[in-house]
Amino acid sequence: MFISADEITQTLHMIQSEHLDIRTVTMGISLLDCVRDSADATCGAVYAKIMKRAARLVPECEAIEREFGIPIVNKRISITPAALLMGNFKPDECVKLALTLEKAAHDAGVNFIGGYSALVHKGYTEADVKLIDSIPEALAATTAVCSSVNVATTKAGINMNAVRDMGVLIKKAAELTKDSGGSACARLVVFANAPEDNPFMAGAFHGIGEPECVINVGVSGPGVVLSAIKKVRGEDFTVLAETVKKTAFKITRMGQIVAQEAGKRLGAEFGIVDLSLAPTPAVGDSVARILEEMGLEACGAPGTTAALALLNDAVKKGGVMASSHVGGLSGAFIPVSEDEGMISAVRRGSLSIEKLEAMTCVCSVGLDMIVVPGDTSASTISAIIADEIAIGTVNNKTTAVRIIPAPGLKEGDTVEFGGLLGEGPVMRVNPFGSEEFIARGGRIPAPIHSLRN
C-alpha cells in the first residue's frame, strides 16, 4: 500500500481525537466594481456580486469535508474595505451597507463576513470618516458583520487621531450591545500593518492588491501539536522545535490540499494558507496548554515569551514548506476568551495584559479578545491600542487589538460570548491615566529601519 496503515490511523487520530480541522475557508471577493451613484444602488450591486461569487461556497466546502474526511469549521467571506465603496453614501446611510452584508452572509450560509473596514494609517478620507463613525451602530445592528480599521503601518507611522477615535468607538459599540456583554467589540479589530489576505475573523478583508475572487485557508491544530510534544517531555529544545516543525508540516498540508481543491471547485484563485495555530474554547485545543506543556507552571509565568517564540517560529518553518503560498497572519494566536488555557491562566492570576503585550512581540496577532472593566476610559483603551500598535509598527509586523470594555462588569467577572468567541474573564487594567497623551492627536512618525537595536 502506498500509504501505511500507521500513517492512515495517525491522520484519523489527529482529526478524531486531537481536533485537527480546517478552521476557516474564506472567500475574498473584490467589490470595487459595485460602486454606484447612490447608497441603494451600491448596496444592490454588492448583494448581487457576493451572491454570484459565494452562493456555492458552503455546499462545495461541505462536499470537500465529506470527501476528504476533514472538518471545515467555518466558511466565511471577506470583501473590499467597505469605506472604498462609500464615497456616494450620506453619513446616515452607511448602516444600510452593513445590513446588506448581513443579509448576504445569511443567504450564503456563512457565519461571518469581514471587511466593514477602513485603512486610515496616514489619515481619513471623507468616506473613511463616514464608515468609522457608523461602526458601533453597524455592529450592533448585525451579528455576522466584522469590522477592522488599520491605524498604522511601518512605512506611514501611527495615525494617533484614529487611535484616539477607536477608543471612543469601542466604548460606544460596547454600550450599544451591553445586553450581551459588549459583544459588538468582539467583531472589531484595530490593526497595524493589516494583511490583505487574512482568512481569520474578525480582521479579514479583501485587500485592493488581491485578485477578483480568492480562496484563503486557515488551519488549526493546537491539539495535534500538544499531543506531539507530550511525547518528547523532558527532551531539549532542539528536539522540541523539531517535533513542532514536523507536526506543523502535516497540519499545513491539510490546509494546502483543501485550499487548492476549494479554489478549483469554486472557480476562484488559491490565495494563501495561513499558518496560524488557532485555538478554540474546547478543552485540548489551546495554545496556552502547549506553552505549559513545554515546562511552564502556568501560561504567563516567566519563560512564556520564549516558549511562544519557539512555538511560533517552528510552526512557520514546518508550515512554509508544506504550502506553495503562505500569508495572512501566520503566527500563533493568543486570544484570551477563545482559549481554554488562557482563560484559566487569567483566573489563576498568572496572565496579565502586560504579559500578553510582551508575548505579542514574538507572535501574531496582538491583544486579542481581552475583556476589561466597563468603566475603563476611552483614553485608556486608546492608550492600550497605541502600545500594541507601536509594537507592530516598530517591529515591521502585524499587531492588532480586539478589546471589550464589558458594560457594568468589573475585574474578576466573566462575560459569556458563546460559540467560538468563548468566555472572557474581566482583566485588570493599570489604573493610571493616559488622557493627555491620547488628547494630543496627530501622527507618530514612521520608525527608522536602519540603526536597528
Add this chain to the structure above:
Amino acid sequence: MNKAIITVLGADKKGIIAAVSGYLAKNDINILDISQTIMANIFTMITMVDISEAAKPFDEIYDDLKKLGDELGVVIQIQLAEVFDAMHRI
C-alpha cells in the same frame, strides 16, 4: 484512477470483511489493497479502492457505508486517498 481509503473500526465479529467487500463488488468498486488486524481488541481494516468506475456518486457510497457500519456495529469511513498522500508524502 480515483483512489479512496476505506477504514473500518469496531468490535470484531464474523463477516465484516465479507459484508464490506460484498458491497464494494456490487457497486463496481475495485479493491486495490486490503489489510486487517486486531489492535487492542479493536477490529481495524484499511482498504484502498478505486472508485473511478463506481456505480454510484461519492455521496451515496459514503451514506451506504455509514449505514452498513451501523448494521455491523462498526464505524466505516471513506475518504479520498489524496488527503493521506498530502499529509505523509512530500
